Amino acid sequence: MKVELRNPNRTLEFKGTMSVVALLNRLELNRESVLVIRDGTLVPGDAMLAHEDHIEIRSVISGGNS
Amino acid sequence: MKCRVCREPAVIDLRRHNANFCIEHFLRLCRDQVAKAIAEHDMFAPEDRILIAVSGGKDSLALWDILLDMGYQVDGLYIGLGIGEYSEQSVTYVEKFVESRDVNLRIIDLPTEYGYDIPSGSRAAKRTPCSACGLSKRHLFDQAATEGGYDVVVTGHNLDDEAAVLLGNTLRWQSDYLGRQKPVLPAGHGFPRKVKPLVRLGEREMAAYCVLTGIDYIVDECPKAVGNKHLGYKEVLNLLEAQSPGSKHDFYAGFLARAVDRFASAEDETIDDRPALRPCTACGAPCSSEVCAFCRLVERATQDVPVKLGPTAKKEPTSL
Numbered sequence: 001m002k003v004e005l006r007n008p009n010r011t012l013e014f015k016g017t018m019s020v021v022a023l024l025n026r027l028e029l030n031r032e033s034v035l036v037i038r039d040g041t042l043v044p045g046d047a048m049l050a051h052e053d054h055i056e057i058r059s060v061i062s063g064g065n066s
Numbered sequence: 067m068k069c070r071v072c073r074e075p076a077v078i079d080l081r082r083h084n085a086n087f088c089i090e091h092f093l094r095l096c097r098d099q100v101a102k103a104i105a106e107h108d109m110f111a112p113e114d115r116i117l118i119a120v121s122g123g124k125d126s127l128a129l130w131d132i133l134l135d136m137g138y139q140v141d142g143l144y145i146g147l148g149i150g151e152y153s154e155q156s157v158t159y160v161e162k163f164v165e166s167r168d169v170n171l172r173i174i175d176l177p178t179e180y181g182y183d184i185p186s187g188s189r190a191a192k193r194t195p196c197s198a199c200g201l202s203k204r205h206l207f208d209q210a211a212t213e214g215g216y217d218v219v220v221t222g223h224n225l226d227d228e229a230a231v232l233l234g235n236t237l238r239w240q241s242d243y244l245g246r247q248k249p250v251l252p253a254g255h256g257f258p259r260k261v262k263p264l265v266r267l268g269e270r271e272m273a274a275y276c277v278l279t280g281i282d283y284i285v286d287e288c289p290k291a292v293g294n295k296h297l298g299y300k301e302v303l304n305l306l307e308a309q310s311p312g313s314k315h316d317f318y319a320g321f322l323a324r325a326v327d328r329f330a331s332a333e334d335e336t337i338d339d340r341p342a343l344r345p346c347t348a349c350g351a352p353c354s355s356e357v358c359a360f361c362r363l364v365e366r367a368t369q370d371v372p373v374k375l376g377p378t379a380k381k382e383p384t385s386l
Binding site for chain 2 (some may be wrong): 006007030031032033034035037040041042043044045046047058059060061062063
């Protein structure tokens with residue numbers, strides 16, 4: 001599967017199927033800090049991602065502090 | 067995963083609620099949480115004229131969408147900060163939203179209307195970019211709300227923002243800031259009422275709201291905010307949240323329920339000791355000195371004088 005990440009923008013490829021939680025663990029990403037998007041909608045933690053899926057992992061953290 | 071409400075397939079898991087939701091019931095949860103915050107803190111009434119500060123980011127656009135769906139009259143205000151490509155892109159998301167919802171938007175562009183941008187303003191005023199940005203935004207929001215006759219200014223500060231600010235203020239025991247850290251800042255001394263209806267929702271929920279409703283927003287972080295302390299506090303809090311879901315809510319809600327008034331009373335005592343506010347001689351905004359901080363920033367940022375550098379100290383050779 002192709003996995004797009006930002007800051008910096010990059011695309012990673014993984015073989016086989018795995019759950020959303022397993023993918024995030026593999027990338028050492030905190031579930032509280034990101035959303036996983038497939039085909040324009042969200043996928044929850046236990047969803048299985050297929051080999052042919054195109055996934056975006058989007059950080060949700062933002063903000064300056066005055 | 068099944069939706070807790072209808073048992074249909076879920077699209078999001080919210081660990082702090084120990085629940086999963088389908089699209090319909092997640093969106094309802096967001097609206098219910100905003101309605102609860104408005105009622106709980108008596109933020110505004112249905113007939114009030116509301117001015118929302120929008121940035122092109124997920125929080126302010128999602129909040130505007132929710133308030134419009136709830137039937138409130140809400141106009142937008144966007145400040146062009148002059149932060150290169152980031153500002154050029156962010157305004158397009160706001161304009162796209164405005165077009166889709168047919169609502170009123172006022173744009174104030176700092177470079178065009180005030181002759182400076184945040185990078186140059188922060189250098190001239192010797193403030194961090196986030197500090198110069200915050201000062202500029204607060205002043206212009208206040209001014210626009212007063213001039214436009216709005217009853218209240220709403221901002222998209224969410225639970226994560228408030229918990230991170232609370233952590234920063236607590237680490238330094240800044241009692242004056244702690245006393246003011248409430249979801250409602252009442253009107254007074256010439257300042258408009260300001261409220262934060264997203265204090266019951268985290269930023270993951272707001273990003274999810276935008277994805278699920280098709281609201282496009284600027285995803286990339288402001289380049290001037292990258293690496294700041296506020297983002298560091300959020301990262302720390304999310305590590306705690308992952309270990310113990312609900313920690314951020316408990317931290318902030320517990321502060322509001324059991325601690326803020328203790329600091330607020332300390333803050334109230336110091337109000338009388340502060341010099342009386344008077345109109346800024348340049349712009350008329352209430353301030354404690356002759357010229358307000360915003361006008362001083364504009365003056366410094368637009369002066370055509372190079373910054374003077376002092377002599378460089380010679381380094382003494384060091385030995386290990």
